[in-house]
Amino acid sequence: ASTLGAAAAQSGRYFGTATNSSQLSNAAYATILNREFNSIVAENEMKWDATEPQQNVFNFGGGDRLVAHARANGMSVRGHTLVWHAQQPGWAQSLSGSALRNAMVNHINQVAGHFRGQIHSWDVVNEAFADGGSGGRRDSNLQRTGNDWIEVAFRTARAADPNARLCYNDYNTDGINAKSTGIYNMVRDFKNRGVPIDCVGFQSHLGTSIPGDYQANLQRFADLGVDVQITELDVAQGSNQASIYERVTRACLAVTRCTGITVWGIRDSDSWRRGENPLLFDGNGNKKPAYQSVLNAL
Numbered sequence: 001a002s003t004l005g006a007a008a009a010q011s012g013r014y015f016g017t018a019t020n021s022s023q024l025s026n027a028a029y030a031t032i033l034n035r036e037f038n039s040i041v042a043e044n045e046m047k048w049d050a051t052e053p054q055q056n057v058f059n060f061g062g063g064d065r066l067v068a069h070a071r072a073n074g075m076s077v078r079g080h081t082l083v084w085h086a087q088q089p090g091w092a093q094s095l096s097g098s099a100l101r102n103a104m105v106n107h108i109n110q111v112a113g114h115f116r117g118q119i120h121s122w123d124v125v126n127e128a129f130a131d132g133g134s135g136g137r138r139d140s141n142l143q144r145t146g147n148d149w150i151e152v153a154f155r156t157a158r159a160a161d162p163n164a165r166l167c168y169n170d171y172n173t174d175g176i177n178a179k180s181t182g183i184y185n186m187v188r189d190f191k192n193r194g195v196p197i198d199c200v201g202f203q204s205h206l207g208t209s210i211p212g213d214y215q216a217n218l219q220r221f222a223d224l225g226v227d228v229q230i231t232e233l234d235v236a237q238g239s240n241q242a243s244i245y246e247r248v249t250r251a252c253l254a255v256t257r258c259t260g261i262t263v264w265g266i267r268d269s270d271s272w273r274r275g276e277n278p279l280l281f282d283g284n285g286n287k288k289p290a291y292q293s294v295l296n297a298l
């Protein structure tokens with residue numbers, strides 16, 4: 001196959017990118033998007049601050065434009081993200097306790113309900129674990145509503161969109177470490193107790209190296225009975241960029257339950273890390289060596 005999406009489809013996987021509805025009208029950008037990718041995720045437009053700018057007042061404009069583009073072009077959609085400590089609207093940041101918990105549940109019901117039937121996988125909860133060696137939860141306004149907030153979010157999302165795969169998504173989980181093990185223990189507990197969880201997303205915002213146990217880490221989660229997905233892949237440009245992209249791609253393909261890879265933007269100039277030139281296309285839309293290494297590995 002000669003494109004990322006078609007190559008990934010040969011093994012039943014998708015190859016996606018983060019995008020913004022404002023970029024769809026840029027012809028150079030849209031040419032690459034529509035040629036190479038068969039999955040998209042909203043870089044920002046399905047987050048809490050974008051979708052519920054005032055309490056119980058919803059704005060689905062950007063998300064609806066992205067979903068329509070995906071449908072028209074045969075792409076699947078990842079939903080990102082229902083609940084997160086960051087990019088909350090100001091009104092939610094100032095809530096606590098049961099008022100915040102109720103607002104979270106209403107947000108999930110309204111957003112997952114609006115997009116019901118159109119989302120392949122939802123990042124129900126994003127980045128709830130702490131960095132470092134504790135293996136525990138991140139302190140946040142959501143965490144302070146009670147440790148059960150994550151399972152409540154997953155149960156609520158399941159009822160609101162029974163057909164979406166429900167994912168937990170996080171970063172700095174690129175190998176077997178205290179943070180990824182904390183998440184692993186939560187997923188195992190959820191599976192044991194019947195809390196609905198279907199997938200774990202590994203953001204994979206990488207620097208100039210990759211842990212040797214990247215694949216083994218994906219595999220141990222898959223062995224719990226969940227799908228795994230590479231959800232926000234980007235890699236700092238250095239001498240190893242192409243080989244690190246290749247390693248990630250080969251790891252996903254080697255894990256039967258790794259169902260797809262998403263890069264966090266198309267051209268280096270589109271990236272939230274643009275100073276590090278971390279993507280597969282340069283600012284002129286030319287394919288970089290990393291592109292060829294991914295295509296060859298798929």
Ligand code: XIL
Pocket residue numbers: 043044126171203232272
């Ligand atoms: C980033 C976007 O790329 C930026 O445009 C925005 O300003 C901040 O958020 N982890 C995530 C993503 O889950 O939502 C973040 O996206 C990058 C880190």
